Amino acid sequence: MIADTQAMEKIVVMVQELSPEYRLRIIHRITETLLPSHDVAEPKPLQFGKYRGSRMSTIEDFSIAEWWPTDGELNGA
Secondary structure (H helix, E strand, O other): OHHHHHHHHHHHHHHHOOOHHHHHHHHHHHHHHHOOOOOOOOOOOOOOOOOOOOOOOOHHHHHHHOOOOOHHHHOOO
């Protein structure tokens, strides 16, 4: 454990001697190792009329279906 701390302190001293640009590069590389990489799937918007019944949905139907929260709902009430 002490050896790890000493190694880290040496790295900190070395990083302090670098330019800000290279420090940012190091931060970027470290965050790449910390954050899990995952492929982000392209969002698939609903297709107009895909789930139609006996009649096609209209723009008004979509407007009616929109959720317009009240202030109480937005505040967690």
